[in-house]
Amino acid sequence: MQYPLKLALQSIWNEKWINLLSILTIASGLAVVSLVIFVMYNIDYFTKRLPERFSVMIYLKDGTSESETGTIISEIRKNRNVEKLKYISKAEALNELRSTMKNSDYILEGFGENPLPASIEVKFHKEKAKPETVKLFVEEMNKIKGIDEIHFADKFLRSIHSVKTGSQTIGFMLSAIMTTGMIFLCYSTVKMLFYHRREEMETLKLLGATRGFIRLPFLLEGAIVGLAGGVTCIIALATFYYTVFSKLVSAMPALSFVVFPPIMLYMLPPAGLLLGITGALIAIGRIRF
Amino acid sequence: MIQFLNVSKTYDTNLALRDINLSIEKGDMVFLTGPSGAGKTTLLKLIYAAELPDSGKIYVGEWNTGGLDSDSIPLLRRNIGIVFQDFRLLLNRNVFDNVALALRVRKVPENEVKARVMDSLKIVNLRHKTDSFQGTLSGGEQQRVVISRAIVAEPAILLADEPTGNLDRDTAAGIMKIFRYINAKGTTILIATHNRELFSNTGKRVIRLMAGSITGEAKG
Incomplete structure (x- = not known):
């Protein structure tokens, strides 16, 4: 291992410019893919949090007895998609309305009797708040005696869902295109790096070298270049995040919800390593004697 | 043979x-x-x-x-040791490493490589050129490096x-x-x-x- 490693390091030094070009190409490629993942991660993170605000309001008929209300609540609880519910009595609903109206609550004085119905606010598990799940739930609830009306933000739910699925599809396509392009670019650079060394491989073969002996220094060289590309990418992204991006966030607080997935940083060096080795393997090709 | x-x-x-x-x-x-x-x-x-x-x-x-x-x-x-018509010396390695290559592909231990390369270079009278690269050698010297590489592992056939x-x-x-x-x-x-x-x-x-x-x- 010592000799192939020495050869790989010697070769990197002897051809430092083309190696530097390869490192920068891999770093840029990884940065582009990281950017796509970063945007995708944040869209996903944002859309996952939106359903927390989504709820279904079930209004009960006036005169629904306590036992009927209890039955309705236990029916709702049976549904696996429901995370929690809150019963709001007629009096609570009126108090809430009063506090919302503050100085205009004299309007309510005109009503002799409390006109507001009792209701139950139902919240779904984040991942279950999908249009079709909610629609099924509403259909089931409508069959239960004592329920007057059911309200929910159908459009809101549908738009969250379409943003989520749309961003996932676009993100997937974009990542696939970017990754393919990047792999091709890295492969071309690494191939260029090794192409003019074919003569050297030929000579090694004629001197009695085995495939492993020929390949190992090249693979090590590819691995070192790839790893250096990954590390360069981390340095570039971290510099960008802590200088440009943190200033942007302080200037535009709306961006404060944006998070930087730390796993991405851990993944960059192995990704670079894999790219370098794969590029070298493809560039060397099959060694025929 | x-x-x-x-x-x-x-x-x-x-x-x-x-x-x-x-x-x-x-x-x-x-x-x-x-x-x-x-x-x-x-x-x-x-x-x-x-x-x-x-x-x-x-x-x-x-x-x-x-x-x-x-x-x-x-x-x-x-x-087999081969003296190629077109030399086939590696441009990015010096005389020593070019000759040593024939031993290294045969997995000769590194502590033996130096002595054997120097012995082989002595036969072709090039011990003083160990650090030189192909570009600085004359045609005759390059040919002698190739011969040194061909014989260093003491092959049965040349x-x-x-x-x-x-x-x-x-x-x-x-x-x-x-x-x-x-x-x-x-x-x-x-x-x-x-x-x-x-x-x-x-x-x-x-x-x-x-x-x-x-x-x-x-x-x-």
């Missing part, structure tokens, strides 16, 4: 060798001569399995080169393709002296050359090739 039995080789439609029968004994020094295109290089390539015969059999030591799988070819080549091709008389004579020295130590040598001066008055076997066929044999 080397045996050709009815060997023929064709490149596309060009016949390179036709029905060659040849036997070279262990420790022999044999010259292969003939004009350019006679098939000398092809014959050498068949010995180290850079080419395979279309028909016939070639035995090199214990190996039948036509029946070798690709994993055995490196093992065959480790028994093949030399036009080893004095572009060299002046004195340098060529010096290289022949090295070959005689190596041969005297027991190495079987086959030299392909069109330079008559190399083999005249040597008393060695000279095989004449013409248009892919052996047309005669004599003593030099």
Whole structure:
């Protein structure tokens, strides 16, 4: 291992410019893919949090007895998609309305009797708040005696869902295109790096070298270049995040919800390593004697 | 040591060798001569399995080169030292590393490499050039580095393709002296050359090739 490693390091030094070009190409490629993942991660993170605000309001008929209300609540609880519910009595609903109206609550004085119905606010598990799940739930609830009306933000739910699925599809396509392009670019650079060394491989073969002996220094060289590309990418992204991006966030607080997935940083060096080795393997090709 | 039995080789439609029968004994020094295109290089390539015969059999030591799988070819080549017509020195390595390469592919321990390379460079009188690169060496010096690389692992067979091709008389004579020295130590040598001066008055076997066929044999 010592000799192939020495050869790989010697070769990197002897051809430092083309190696530097390869490192920068891999770093840029990884940065582009990281950017796509970063945007995708944040869209996903944002859309996952939106359903927390989504709820279904079930209004009960006036005169629904306590036992009927209890039955309705236990029916709702049976549904696996429901995370929690809150019963709001007629009096609570009126108090809430009063506090919302503050100085205009004299309007309510005109009503002799409390006109507001009792209701139950139902919240779904984040991942279950999908249009079709909610629609099924509403259909089931409508069959239960004592329920007057059911309200929910159908459009809101549908738009969250379409943003989520749309961003996932676009993100997937974009990542696939970017990754393919990047792999091709890295492969071309690494191939260029090794192409003019074919003569050297030929000579090694004629001197009695085995495939492993020929390949190992090249693979090590590819691995070192790839790893250096990954590390360069981390340095570039971290510099960008802590200088440009943190200033942007302080200037535009709306961006404060944006998070930087730390796993991405851990993944960059192995990704670079894999790219370098794969590029070298493809560039060397099959060694025929 | 080397045996050709009815060997023929064709490149596309060009016949390179036709029905060659040849036997070279262990420790022999044999010259292969003939004009350019006679098939000398092809014959050498068949010995180290850079080419395979279309028909016939070639035995090199214990190996039948036509029946070798690709994993055995490196093992065959480790028994053969080759002086290539185009040198095949690695530009990015110095003289020492170029010569050492022949030992390293054979997995000789690193602590033995230095001494053996220096011994080999001493034979070709190039010990003072260990750190030089190909670009700074004369044609004769490059040829001697190639010879040093070919003999450093003490192979049983040495093949030399036009080893004095572009060299002046004195340098060529010096290289022949090295070959005689190596041969005297027991190495079987086959030299392909069109330079008559190399083999005249040597008393060695000279095989004449013409248009892919052996047309005669004599003593030099």
